[in-house]
Amino acid sequence: MAKNPLPPSGASGKIVTAISFTALSEELSGSKTHLHEQGQLVLSMLGVVACEVADNHWIVPPYCALWIPAGVPHQSRASANARGYFLFITPSASTLPDECCTFSISAMLREMIIELCEGRCDRSIRSKDLITQLLLEELSAMPKVSTHFPMPADLRLRRIAESLINAPDNRKTLEQWASFGGMSERTFSRQLFKDTGMSFGKWRRQLHLMVALKLLAEGKSVQQVAGDLGYEAVTSFIRMFKLALGTTPAKYVSLPDLGRKRK
Structure with a gap:
């Protein structure tokens, strides 16, 4: 059965959570490998983020995002003063791959991610739901780029x-x-x-x-x-x-x- 990429009304906060980060040092996730119950999208806006996933080395350059499926152990580092966003996505809500991959992120998709994280505080639940729906649809259509060293x-x-x-x-x-x-x-x-x-x-x-x-x-x-x-x-x-x-x-x-x- 195909996964439903559209969150139900009023559920955007549970489907997608956006968090910004600024790397003051190379460590983003601490020195220990960890995992999440939700899938994680690592979007780099400035600088480079490096992730170690399943013995593979991944680089997340600016304007790209690394998709890490739920339950996959990983560790993240970044170049000094790197900036970007983490998106945590409920697995059942998206049609994203079951394996790690790097996406090239469009300008529109970047702006939607920024809006979810740093946008208007008074935005209605319906408005957030619509942004989340479109974000998930656009993300699943983004082209992949090869930025890992197996x-x-x-x-x-x-x-x-x-x-x-x-x-x-x-x-x-x-x-x-x-x-x-x-x-x-x-x-x-x-x-x-x-x-x-x-x-x-x-x-x-x-x-x-x-x-x-x-x-x-x-x-x-x-x-x-x-x-x-x-x-x-x-x-x-x-x-x-x-x-x-x-x-x-x-x-x-x-x-x-x-x-x-x-x-």
């Missing part, structure tokens, strides 16, 4: 993953990494695809994208980020970034701050 289950591959995380500028070839893990190239490629669904090239690009988003949010230039990731040519880094997010790094960092408080 950690393999195979211990040999996890050792490689940890080495890449510690030194993302390491440009070892597939053959060299396979040797580092004590495997043949064929075994490495086959096991990596089995564990992550990705080729080695795509897997490493995912890590580069996540590191790039974090470094750009910290104020590093496009040239600095490209160098930190081991790209000999800045154009190669720009091409990778645009292919993943549909925009260049320079345009990305020039996006206006939508996280400012309303007057």
Whole structure:
């Protein structure tokens, strides 16, 4: 049976709860992994939020939101002065996926989230219900973007993953990494695809994208980020970034701050 995305009249406060956050340090959820009875949407308006979910590393860049289904253990961190919103959504009220994913969030949807959290105090229950209904409908229609770095289950591959995380500028070839893990190239490629669904090239690009988003949010230039990731040519880094997010790094960092408080 399909889930009903529309809350009954007068139920918006129980269906969707919106909370704003400002990260004064890297910790958002404390040092312990936790879970919620409701699904959680993590929306970043400024800076970058990082989440660890089921051994996968997720990045939530500005203008995107990470969906964490109910009951899924996770831990959240953020870049300094990151701002955004947490939405807690009753599982039975939405048609959102049963697995984690990152959504690209439209301007209209952002404004509805801000309104639910910081809007008029005298708004009627019916008005809040209508906003909640439209928000849930719009959210389920948002396009997905890939902003996670999957950690393999195979211990040999996890050792490689940890080495890449510690030194993302390491440009070892597939053959060299396979040797580092004590495997043949064929075994490495086959096991990596089995564990992550990705080729080695795509897997490493995912890590580069996540590191790039974090470094750009910290104020590093496009040239600095490209160098930190081991790209000999800045154009190669720009091409990778645009292919993943549909925009260049320079345009990305020039996006206006939508996280400012309303007057």
